[in-house]
Amino acid sequence: MAPNLFSISKRKNRSLREAITDNAWVTDIDLQHQSFSVTHFIELQKLWNAASRLQLRLGVPDTIRWKLTADSHYNTNSAYRAQFFGSTNTNFETIIWKPWAPPKCKFFSWLAIQDRIWTADRLQRRGWASNPNCALCEATQETGLHMFTACNYTRNVWAQLSAWTRCPAIDPECWTPHDALHDWWTALAGAQVANKKGLRSLIILVLWEVWKERNARVFQHQEQSIPRLVARIRDEATTWVAAGAMHLERFLDAARRS
């Protein structure tokens, strides 16, 4: 409540009862201290008001109480929960960190889903020179949401993958429009399919390959046709399966059998 006053108090280890008896805490403060300022004065006023409201039961010694449990006794459970005060819940664990994917692709996904990859709209907001148009279709401004879900190029990729896997959920014709990439991702990752974990790996793979294609166009002036990118994604999926993407394998198998 009054850290500045505390620092210039000459008696820092008084009990609360001692301090408020005859307002001893006021005489403890070095009012002549060279750092004394308006901040100290405001704290003095706050502390004065608080101290004058206190009614102490005389003869009862000060005790230390734990504020995070109902019975004021410390337990490790409440201390552990205190570590998470102020944190927010996300579904990143389920849709990004748990599915099988190489760490660099997960990290990219974690940035992308929060709209933190350097797409043209973000570069522009920072005042950095760049081509504002989508590198994949040249038709509209590049944003993460556009590039991964609305761009004609990417939608074609998704449609061909839908035909390959025989999974209608990844066909853009089945999607409803979303205002944020996170919403689109959450909806698709929750689609009713034979193996959701496998689908979640595939989403990460497709977005990663689309982002790489975009970067190849921007930085190396090289572009691949839609069928070539689809073939690349299929190859890469096979590599992921060989490297241990068990659910992705089941997703692809189940889709091909149905």
Ligand SMILES: [Zn+2]
């Ligand atoms: Zn586009």
